[in-house]
Amino acid sequence: MNPEGYENVVYPSLDSAWKVLFENELYPDELALVDENARTTYQIRNPWGLRTKSYLFRDTKDYLQLRENDRCVEDGTSIPPLTSTTTTPGDDLNGCFVVGVELFALNRTSTLESCLTIALYENSHPKYVHRVTDEQFLRGGKHVPVFFRDFLPHSTRERADLIRRARRLVPRVKLNRKLIQHEKVRVSEIKLGASDAGLIDLFFSDYVTASFELRRDENIDETHDENSCSDDENEIAEKAELDAFNGDDFLLLAYFRGKRDPYKRSGDEIAPFATHRLINIRTLEDVWLSPGHFARLCRYRRGDLLVDIKDALKKVSPSVVTRKRRRDSCSIRSGLIRSIELRRNARFSLCIGSGSCMSAVEALNRSPIIPSNGRRRIFICIDPHINALASPEAWAHPQIVFVSCKIEDINPAHLPPEGIFRSIGNAPECSPYSIAKFPALAARIKELGEEEAALILQMEVDDANVQVRAAVDIANYLAVCLWIENPKGNEKAGLWNQYSPFIGCAYDVHAISYCKYGRLYRKNTVILENWFDLKLRPECAGSTLCKHKRIHDRHAEHCKFDGAARSENKIHPRLLVQSIDAQIESFYEKCFALCP
Numbered sequence: 001m002n003p004e005g006y007e008n009v010v011y012p013s014l015d016s017a018w019k020v021l022f023e024n025e026l027y028p029d030e031l032a033l034v035d036e037n038a039r040t041t042y043q044i045r046n047p048w049g050l051r052t053k054s055y056l057f058r059d060t061k062d063y064l065q066l067r068e069n070d071r072c073v074e075d076g077t078s079i080p081p082l083t084s085t086t087t088t089p090g091d092d093l094n095g096c097f098v099v100g101v102e103l104f105a106l107n108r109t110s111t112l113e114s115c116l117t118i119a120l121y122e123n124s125h126p127k128y129v130h131r132v133t134d135e136q137f138l139r140g141g142k143h144v145p146v147f148f149r150d151f152l153p154h155s156t157r158e159r160a161d162l163i164r165r166a167r168r169l170v171p172r173v174k175l176n177r178k179l180i181q182h183e184k185v186r187v188s189e190i191k192l193g194a195s196d197a198g199l200i201d202l203f204f205s206d207y208v209t210a211s212f213e214l215r216r217d218e219n220i221d222e223t224h225d226e227n228s229c230s231d232d233e234n235e236i237a238e239k240a241e242l243d244a245f246n247g248d249d250f251l252l253l254a255y256f257r258g259k260r261d262p263y264k265r266s267g268d269e270i271a272p273f274a275t276h277r278l279i280n281i282r283t284l285e286d287v288w289l290s291p292g293h294f295a296r297l298c299r300y301r302r303g304d305l306l307v308d309i310k311d312a313l314k315k316v317s318p319s320v321v322t323r324k325r326r327r328d329s330c331s332i333r334s335g336l337i338r339s340i341e342l343r344r345n346a347r348f349s350l351c352i353g354s355g356s357c358m359s360a361v362e363a364l365n366r367s368p369i370i371p372s373n374g375r376r377r378i379f380i381c382i383d384p385h386i387n388a389l390a391s392p393e394a395w396a397h398p399q400i401v402f403v404s405c406k407i408e409d410i411n412p413a414h415l416p417p418e419g420i421f422r423s424i425g426n427a428p429e430c431s432p433y434s435i436a437k438f439p440a441l442a443a444r445i446k447e448l449g450e451e452e453a454a455l456i457l458q459m460e461v462d463d464a465n466v467q468v469r470a471a472v473d474i475a476n477y478l479a480v481c482l483w484i485e486n487p488k489g490n491e492k493a494g495l496w497n498q499y500s501p502f503i504g505c506a507y508d509v510h511a512i513s514y515c516k517y518g519r520l521y522r523k524n525t526v527i528l529e530n531w532f533d534l535k536l537r538p539e540c541a542g543s544t545l546c547k548h549k550r551i552h553d554r555h556a557e558h559c560k561f562d563g564a565a566r567s568e569n570k571i572h573p574r575l576l577v578q579s580i581d582a583q584i585e586s587f588y589e590k591c592f593a594l595c596p
Helices: 014-024 028-040 134-139 146-151 156-169 194-204 229-242 291-301 311-315 318-323 329-345 358-366 435-448 450-478 547-552 574-594
Strands: 053-057 095-105 111-122 125-133 250-256 276-280 286-289 348-352 378-382 400-403 421-426 481-487 508-513 524-529
Touching (some): 095 146, 111 134, 111 156, 125 146, 156 250, 229 291, 276 291, 286 291, 329 574, 348 358, 348 450, 358 400, 358 421, 421 450, 450 481, 481 574
Parallel strands (some): 348 378, 421 481
Antiparallel strands (some): 111 250
């Protein structure tokens, strides 16, 4: 329940909060950006409309003919190219055709798969009609029905092109609700509406139906100098991690639309969502990717210079343009400049694991508006216990939106990736990583035994890793500045000993102490950031002691169970939050200022 006197709405999910913000809070140019994102990126509008549906082409002229049966082609003649039929409704139809596209959930699962409706016509009447998944169509042979095996295009590339062409037809042609089998059967026409928007974004838009094959740009000057060798080696390693298909073209086969992902993927077992199932068109190997990984892969394959936010400052540097010249660099760099400008003007920030929401309050106290456009900022605070933990200052602030949900329940694919969100702050649960848990762990070992206690501890760490991984994936999807705070720990315990939460995230870490930011006690903690331009005061140790410790050889208070109140030491210092917030702003301004 909200504190007495406050009537703030607490949304049960980020989707519901974003829906209300979309309807009531966005400016006209922001609404246009959301629409543009849906057409030109990987965003999925209207996730509630992701359901099974059949799209059958109404006019026979839109049917896609496979090819002639091998037994009907004489030796030495060429195979006809993949083309739409040139027949009209009055002409005779003979051959095998793609007559529609269908999305279905196999065995009533939460996985939405794409398939083709194939019909064999004789004398303008369908003799056989069958639904075949895109994967079955690509693999061919025993994976498809006998009646059209001989009609399949020979190469997987041709089959993939046919699938893409069929998908592109859906939003462009007239559609039926069911297949016309006899002239006397009346069928109603489908008119695509708002409920189809999510399916169009996912399977049928020009962005996702175009080839994703990596273009080997011959116009790049690859002359290396001594200073660039190590950078190039790092880029090669990053691209190997980013591109699961090693430059090969791929196709989206299926999408997981559920709330909890039951699949386990090798190499990224803890991602809360692996929503996109892709297949390598050359090798026919498939893989599940998270929304963040899929977004990064799309940006890389489409030639965007801003694959990750760390690229912003690096790619606008004149030295990079001088070393690698492109004939088409003007258009590529204009896209980079626009991406940076959109993030510079974005108004919304996510505060994940917000607890008291005081980090959002302090950031808004520093700057309640965006300097570049004068519009008010909005912080979306997300915590499953936000009703009990949010401070009165947060409840009273008109620029804070409250969401009570777990971060691992958030699917970033539902959010617009550019022009809306500016930054992400995350303070994940620290107790599974904390060295302070060892007394309790010793008691657990005494009660349950070392093996079972270790198993329980690992389960707690795995659950916490999922939350961190979710924040990283959202940042990868949005390509915005991310900072994460967690205690420093040691070689035995600590978030920073974990590898799996940070797959696909290049980051820098800063060890700091709260006494350097106005607190009377020293609490050593670590700030992770992904834009590589954050400058923080070093921790209180050795030659970098805080003023009080240097003068009095001790701190005024200590941060233990009998020291400073946990309600205080769990809250980030005001000076620290405002320093990070100001440096995110200056980072965007610096990048924009360097743009030609």
